[in-house]
Amino acid sequence: MAANGDGKGGALLRVEGLCAKIDDNEILKGVDLVIRPGEVHAIMGPNGSGKSTLAGVLAGRDTFDVTAGKVTFEGQDLLALAPEARAAAGLFLGFQYPVEIPGVGNLYFLRTALNAVRRARGEEELDAMDFLALAKEKMKLVELDPAFGSRSVNEGFSGGEKKRNEVFQMAVLEPKLAILDEIDSGLDIDALRVVAAGVNALRRADRALLLVTHYKRLLEYIAADRIHVMAGGRIVRSGGPELADELERTGYAWSAEARPELAAAGA
Amino acid sequence: MSTAEQLKELTEQKYRYGFVTDIEEDRIPKGLSEDVIRLISAKKGEPEFMLEWRLKAYRHWLTLEEPGWANVHHARIDYQDIVYYAAPKPKKQLGSMDEVDPELKRAFAKLGIPLEEQMRLAGVAVDAVFDSVSVATTYKKKLGDLGIVFCSFSEAVKEHPALVEKWLGSVVPHTDNYFAALNSAVFSDGSFVYVPKGVRCPMELSTYFRINAKDTGQFERTLIVADEGAYVSYLEGCTAPMRDENQLHAAVVELVALDGAQIKYSTVQNWYPGDAEGKGGIYNFVTKRGKAMRKAKISWTQVETGSAITWKYPSCILQGDDSVGEFYSVALTNNRQQADTGTKMIHVGKNTRSTIISKGISAGKGQNTYRGLVKILKGATGARNYSQCDSLLIGDKCGAHTFPYIEVRNPTAQVAHEATTSKISEDQLFYCRQRGVSEEDAVSMIVNGFAKQVLKELPMEFAVEAQKLLGMSLEGSVG
Numbered sequence: 074m075a076a077n078g079d080g081k082g083g084a085l086l087r088v089e090g091l092c093a094k095i096d097d098n099e100i101l102k103g104v105d106l107v108i109r110p111g112e113v114h115a116i117m118g119p120n121g122s123g124k125s126t127l128a129g130v131l132a133g134r135d136t137f138d139v140t141a142g143k144v145t146f147e148g149q150d151l152l153a154l155a156p157e158a159r160a161a162a163g164l165f166l167g168f169q170y171p172v173e174i175p176g177v178g179n180l181y182f183l184r185t186a187l188n189a190v191r192r193a194r195g196e197e198e199l200d201a202m203d204f205l206a207l208a209k210e211k212m213k214l215v216e217l218d219p220a221f222g223s224r225s226v227n228e229g230f231s232g233g234e235k236k237r238n239e240v241f242q243m244a245v246l247e248p249k250l251a252i253l254d255e256i257d258s259g260l261d262i263d264a265l266r267v268v269a270a271g272v273n274a275l276r277r278a279d280r281a282l283l284l285v286t287h288y289k290r291l292l293e294y295i296a297a298d299r300i301h302v303m304a305g306g307r308i309v310r311s312g313g314p315e316l317a318d319e320l321e322r323t324g325y326a327w328s329a330e331a332r333p334e335l336a337a338a339g340a
Numbered sequence: 341m342s343t344a345e346q347l348k349e350l351t352e353q354k355y356r357y358g359f360v361t362d363i364e365e366d367r368i369p370k371g372l373s374e375d376v377i378r379l380i381s382a383k384k385g386e387p388e389f390m391l392e393w394r395l396k397a398y399r400h401w402l403t404l405e406e407p408g409w410a411n412v413h414h415a416r417i418d419y420q421d422i423v424y425y426a427a428p429k430p431k432k433q434l435g436s437m438d439e440v441d442p443e444l445k446r447a448f449a450k451l452g453i454p455l456e457e458q459m460r461l462a463g464v465a466v467d468a469v470f471d472s473v474s475v476a477t478t479y480k481k482k483l484g485d486l487g488i489v490f491c492s493f494s495e496a497v498k499e500h501p502a503l504v505e506k507w508l509g510s511v512v513p514h515t516d517n518y519f520a521a522l523n524s525a526v527f528s529d530g531s532f533v534y535v536p537k538g539v540r541c542p543m544e545l546s547t548y549f550r551i552n553a554k555d556t557g558q559f560e561r562t563l564i565v566a567d568e569g570a571y572v573s574y575l576e577g578c579t580a581p582m583r584d585e586n587q588l589h590a591a592v593v594e595l596v597a598l599d600g601a602q603i604k605y606s607t608v609q610n611w612y613p614g615d616a617e618g619k620g621g622i623y624n625f626v627t628k629r630g631k632a633m634r635k636a637k638i639s640w641t642q643v644e645t646g647s648a649i650t651w652k653y654p655s656c657i658l659q660g661d662d663s664v665g666e667f668y669s670v671a672l673t674n675n676r677q678q679a680d681t682g683t684k685m686i687h688v689g690k691n692t693r694s695t696i697i698s699k700g701i702s703a704g705k706g707q708n709t710y711r712g713l714v715k716i717l718k719g720a721t722g723a724r725n726y727s728q729c730d731s732l733l734i735g736d737k738c739g740a741h742t743f744p745y746i747e748v749r750n751p752t753a754q755v756a757h758e759a760t761t762s763k764i765s766e767d768q769l770f771y772c773r774q775r776g777v778s779e780e781d782a783v784s785m786i787v788n789g790f791a792k793q794v795l796k797e798l799p800m801e802f803a804v805e806a807q808k809l810l811g812m813s814l815e816g817s818v819g
Contacts, residue, residue, distance in 0.1 A: 132774050136766065160776035172771035176789030185785060186775035193776065225789065242775065 083148070085110045085250055085281050086131075091142035092306075093130045100126045102306035103142065108250065108281045115284040115292055117317070118303035119325040124285045125169060127303070128254045132166040133159050146250070160186075161193030163249030167239040167256050169285075173227040179238070180208055180222035183245055190246060211244040215271035233264035240271040251275070252283045257291040269294030289317045367426035372419055374398065377525055380425050384494050384528070389505055397514035397524030404518045410680040411709040411741055412649045414623065422588060424526045424559070483541070488572075489534040490545055493561055496532035503534055507565050511594040511631045511657070519590040519651075520627040523559045527592070530560035535570035535601075544799050546575040562593040566601035566636075573604040575802055588623050589647075595630030595638055599660060602637045603630060606798050607654075608806050611646035616675045616704075621648025628652060634660030634689070641797045643806040644671040644679060653711065655684035658692035658720075665694040668794040672787075672810060673706025673738070682712035682743075687720040687753070696727040699791045701810075702738035709741040716753040723753045731761040732790045734783070762790075784811030 088106040092099065100123050108114055116124050130137050131144065133156035144151040146162055154162065174182065188198040199207065212219060215237040227235050236256055243251050253272065257265055272295055276282065284291060292300070292314070300316040301308045304325070310316065368379055377398050381391040406417070483490050489500055496504050514524035531547045547562070566572050576593075589611065597603045605628075614621025624647035630638035640654035656665030667683035685694035700708040714725045731740035744757050764786050772782035787810050788795065795803050 132770075134770050156770060156773035157776050157778050160774055166774050168771065168774075170767075172765075172767045174768055174771070174786060174789055176792040177785055182772075182785070183775075185781065186772070186777050189778065189781065190776035246775065 084108065084145075085112075085147060086151075086283075087145045088131075089143045091127070091130065091144060092140045093126060093137045094140055095126070095137050099140070100137070100306055101130065101142075104303075104306070104308055106301065106308060108283060110249070110281055111276075111278040112299065113276070113282045113284065113295065113297045114299045114301065115286060115297040115317070116301045116303050116308070117286060117289070117320060117325075120287070122303040122325075123306040124287075124303050125254055126306075128166060128252045128283075128285050131159075131252060132156060132164065157189065158193065160246070160248075161190050165243050165246055165248035165251040167236075167243060167251060167253040169255040169258060171227045171230075171235040171239055173225070173230075175225050175228050177226050178223050179226050180205070182226045183208065183242055186242070187245055208245060212241055214244050214274050215240045216267050217241055232259035233261070233268075236260060236264070236268050237271065240268055240275075244271065244275055247280075249279065250281045250283065252285065254285045255287065256284070257286055257288065265290070265294060289321045292317050367423050370421055370423050372398075372422070372424055372526065376424055380526060380528060383425065384497070386494075386497055387501055389501070390497055393508065393514065394525050397521050398526075400515050401518065401521035401525055404521060406518050410651050411707070411711070411743075412651060412678040412680050414649055414678075417588060417623070419522075425528050483543075486539050486542070487536040488539060488541055489532065491532055493527070493530040493532050493563070496563075500532070500534070503565065504532065504563070507563055507594070507596055509594075511596060511629050512592050512627050517627060519625040520592050523561060523590045523592045523627070527559040527561040530562045530591070531564075532562070533564040533572060533574065535566045535572045537567040538569040539567075540570070541572040544573050544575050546577070558587070558589045558591070560591050562591070563596075564594070564603055564605070565596045566598065566603050568598045569600040570598075571602045573799060574606070575799060576605070576607045577610070577802075577805075587621075589625065591626045591628075593626070593628040593654075595628075597630060597632045597636035597638050597663075599634040600636060601633070602639075604639045605630070605641070605654070606802055607640075607642040607644070608798075608802060608809065609642065609644045609646050609650070610809060612648075613646050613675065613677045614648040621677075622646065623648060624650045624652065626650075626652040628654035629657065629684075630655070630665075631657045631659055632663035632665060635662045636660060637664040637666070639666040639668075639797070640683065641666075641668040641794065642670070642681075643791075643794070643798070643809065644669070644681060645809050647679075648677060650677075650679040650681050652681050653683055655686070656694065657686045657688065658694065658723075659688045660692075661689040662691045663689055664692070666797075667694075667696045667698070667712075668797045669698045670701065670791040670794045670806075670810070671699070671708055671710075672701040673703070673708045675704040675706060677704075678707045678709075680709040680711055682710045684713040684715070685725060687714075687716045687723040687725070690720060691722040692720055693723070694725045696725070696729075697793050698727075698729045699794055700729070700731045700740050701734065701787060701790065702731065702740050703734035705737045707739045707741070709743065711743045711745075713745040713747070714755055714757075715746075716748045716750050716755065718749045720750050721752050723750060725753075725755045727755075727757045729757075729759045730790070731759075732787065733761065733763045734787075781811075787811070 084107045086108040088104055091101050091104040093101040104127055118124050126137060130139060139152055146164060151159060184204045191198055208222065209219060217237055227238060230238060239256065256268060260268060284295060284297060297314060300312055300314065302310040368376065374395060377394050378391065381394055512520050514521055533545060535541050564572065564574060595603045595605060611622035611624055632638045638656045642654060644650050654667060658665050665685050669681065671679045671681050673679045682698060683696055685696065696712055698710045700710055702708040710729045712727060714727060716723045727744060729742050733740055740761055742759055746755055748755060764783065768786055769779060769782050773779060788807050791810060795806055798806055
């Protein structure tokens, strides 16, 4: 356990002064964020404000260079871990654009992932039969047809199917923190309902969610405890659920006006 | 360690089969001449017709030039610097597996193919070719009861000379090409299969080739004849120890599928590819061809991960009406490996059909070429071909090349060709890793996914081996 008391009873995720760049472009310019177990946070903000970059940096995407700051996950230095070790520690990223892997069966992929994570945690691997039973049960959560199991990972899936598949994977991998990056983008209202219902069914006292979204619409289906507004690579405002309503009325223009130095930086 | 460094390390994994077995050998001096050929023939106690055939091939070979059209580059081969015959010295006549040299058995065990295990568990009959001479043939009795002949080529020459004389060179004549002519002159052993009319061979027949001795060329010759309505599935696996010199492997495989017969021929080739700088490794110059008569079917499946240079085009002559040819191939080149491989589908009969699925994987500084010919002759009314050639690039220093040749002389023919080139992307790798899969396993999974269409054609136990081999031979992609 870390000296700050994070971990059990403390913060699950603690982000302090996080700065990151891609090539020579500084995108995150000092992000601070604390998430405790069981909490649901939403990060909103205009395009280019750094929301997806934050999600990518937390998950370990190596196209970004972290230039300053620190991130701990249950008190452990998250930035020191390889992406697969972060997954094993219990961090899940639902992708805005889930990636296609031709020729690799959806369930085969997920079983490989689950068993890799279980191995890393010192747990016994699931055999094919047990895994299949688990997968079947979890597929129901997002109304995925069992035929999806044998199709190649995300190949030829519709936008809605891809997002449902992300939530299905989350359900099987049972993370402590799920970062869902624009899980609502490209979904019609029915698909959004299914995805949101799946996510809600996975809410637990020991599991936190970080929703990254552009629109308040998602928050009508998944209630967030804390809402943060990101602009110019920083969290410029945080508040309760009421903040979302305010944003709905005023848009994001104020976020740049409130911090003119950020507007110049090209938020 | 950065991704690039990890990939570098992963793609430079050491060759696992690089051990040398210390076995007493009977070898003749380097070089090639009529006298050497007479010596080989005499050592093998061959009948006169074989010697004549060898000499005919040798004289023809002398008139030929080594071909230079393939998209591969290597120093000139000095054919006088090669030992053309090396055989483990037999201690005595081998009657059963128990009598096989224990050292040899250990070598096979290291290769992961313990014969006893295979005999007992897998039900695979193995004809092991070790430096050109068959060492043990198993399951002979069971096959014999069905009238199936499965033995070393030398034995077939002695026991079944009429069959050999009738079919040898009937698909790949001694004049066929430079390497086939050389093979015809000097081949030291190989496998022979004959499946009689209407018989379905009840087990996969398997041969493991392994080059052990230094400076030897391995020139094996395989001849498989499936009589009318017969069926046989044949597996071939190859490995070689690590040596600094390049070794030549010029094999010939001939398949004859008579009316209504089916031959399925599967290869997993893992010859030593040379080191990361391209030193050493096998030159694999192979001629493989099958002839399919009326309603017959020939199916080639190959997984080529080894050899410094691979030059082979398992082909089908679709002679009879309604005959079918198939070619499924995965060729992987890493480091400085070069592969120029593909197939020829020659449609002669009416309503002949062929399918070509080729998957080329290039990594490191590997160069991978698909070269294929689909030829529809005048009389091949209603012939159809479908070709699909996909290339996967791993990193940015390798190359993929596709040379499809299509010649159609009959207006009713339908020929379709599709080709794609892709890379393993950073996004795919990150997606896998975010889900908990290590980079190494992710690359292996993506490569196997790419090759799946071909791997599923392999017999089960071979498919598992091939999957491991692909994972082992390389992993990684820099997007």
